[in-house]
């Protein structure tokens with residue numbers, strides 16, 4: 001039996017892969033924030049979209065610098081990910097506060113997050129207000145990842161356990177790999 005659901009719609013389209021988005025403010029100071037509303041939107045050219053609330057410090061940083069790094073955190077840094085998503089770079093140095101380390105990017109001034117398994121360096125090519133968030137469309141200009149993160153052209157989830165958000169303080173991670181050819 002189904003009934004009209006009394007739940008936030010985004011919580012039914014879950015779990016959502018979690019990213020750490022790094023950015024720089026107008027003084028070049030780096031910041032990092034946790035985002036779950038992220039997705040690829042084009043393969044050629046490679047484009048990603050991130051939804052950033054207009055109240056976030058990250059929002060102003062990206063509007064000013066027109067770039068961001070989408071970093072892939074793993075379950076071993078869940079505490080840091082939760083913290084980066086609970087405090088604002090407007091008030092504190094979040095790299096210092098979380099213990100996460102900035103690492104130089106190849107193509108951007110914005111650093112990536114050392115502890116993450118992969119980094120997509122993105123230049124903003126478009127943005128669109130969507131309710132209380134802004135969709136930033138980023139063109140991926142460089143891609144960096146741990147060599148052991150990839151097997152057979154996909155993420156090796158036996159080694160790299162991504163973080164996925166269910167809602168609130170609840171998360172999960174990837175389990176088995178299922179090949180639709182054998183299902």
Ligand SMILES: Cc1cc2nc3c(=O)[nH]c(=O)nc-3n(C[C@H](O)[C@H](O)[C@H](O)COP(=O)(O)O)c2cc1C
Nearest residue numbers: 033034035036037052053056057058085087088089
């Ligand atoms: C698991 C998780 C997912 C989140 N996803 C988003 C998101 O997709 N978009 C967003 O604007 N904020 C999201 N947030 C909230 C921001 O990370 C949070 O407001 C953060 O403090 C913003 O930091 P800033 O002010 O330094 O930019 C999420 C938080 C958590 C814990």
